[in-house]
Amino acid sequence: MAEQLDCLIIGGGPAGLTAAIYLARFHLDILVVDDGKGRAESIPCTHNHAGYPDGISGKELVRLMREQAHRYGARIERDYVTRLDKTNEGFCATWGSGSVKTKTVLLATGVKNRRPPMDEELHDEALAKGLIRYCPICDGYEVTDKNVGVIGSDSRGVAEAVFLRSFTPAVTLIAPDKALSLTPEDQEKLKAAGIHCIDGPAQAVAISDKCIVVDTAEGHFTFDSVYPALGSDTHNQLAEQVGARLNEQGCIGVDTRQRTSVPGLYAAGDVVIGLDQISHAMGEGGVAATTIRNDLAKDRPILR
Structure with a gap:
């Protein structure tokens, strides 16, 4: 021009x-x-x-x-x-x-958004079905009283898990790689909120119309939705x-x-x-x- x-x-x-x-x-x-x-x-x-x-x-x-x-x-x-x-x-x-x-x-x-380790086509399908979500501010309401997983570590993952705890009592924090990296202060926050913690690595392995399965070091876990808190x-x-x-x-x-x-x-x-x-x-x-x-x-x- x-x-x-x-x-x-x-x-x-x-x-x-x-x-x-x-x-x-x-x-x-x-x-x-x-x-x-x-x-x-x-x-x-x-x-x-x-x-x-x-x-x-x-x-x-x-x-x-x-x-x-x-x-x-x-x-x-x-x-x-x-x-x-x-x-x-x-x-x-x-x-x-x-x-x-x-x-x-x-x-x-x-x-x-940084995505969790999973096939791109599977990720996009899960996103379209609300099985993977990235913004709890936008759609935390949609997971009210549902079983929710948060893939994340350090203070970012803790903050997102605690935020989602205001929508549902069933929140699990999963390490993306190996063991969770948590400060004593973060551990206290999770304990006070009643949030369950699982060591990774975490990988989404299957989805259906209503749930997503995450494979971890501690076995398979099924959730209604998963929030990647990976930055x-x-x-x-x-x-x-x-x-x-x-x-x-x-x-x-x-x-x-x-x-x-x-x-x-x-x-x-x-x-x-x-x-x-x-x-x-x-x-x-x-x-x-x-x-x-x-x-x-x-x-x-x-x-x-």
Whole structure:
């Protein structure tokens, strides 16, 4: 593209598409580049996103958001941005089928959950059936009084198991590798909550419509749902390429208006803070878009 965009949005999940809707309605020239591998589209059904009392699948929600962005003139391209460079005029982004110059960039690249050791096809089937779940904030309600396994160790696994204990009395913490690595404080928390602990390694070996079987060092255990508490990997590579500040967890550091440490570069959604909440990501997308519009207006009035 010979022309220079007002904003390139990298990532077409809830944060990126919310920003696209806002920016398109601000009459700005924008492009969304998305690789189609965002987490939101893998959600079978979310019941805590306001406005959908019967729930909505992540795929359908993202489809509707794309349709809304298109309606106001936003362009969306399916590709993976591999390179981002700072220029005197802004940025240059490169992907498989081309490149573009842009005054500003919004990174809405999200994170990727670390999966338990199991066949990818089996994992995706289990996820679709609610046998594997990744967000107890989103769907802890759905496992109320059910038998739940948490695959994790150290404080992360303990925290997730204790959180789920507020939904069901039947919570088991399973080590992903060998023996659980627990501090005395963690052991006390688990004991106080009545959470059973099992040494690993843990591997999902079978699923049905209603249960998932996990193989451990102590035998086979059957659960209604399993939560992998194995952490996630933040898609921060593009931010690193232009020298943006990252925090200790690898998330992109931003101010209260979603500006990064690099002028003209903004970030929103789970790449900023891994809260794993659609509504939160959408809110940050709206804030980022408004900030981008106002920052651009400082250099030249935006007139019709």
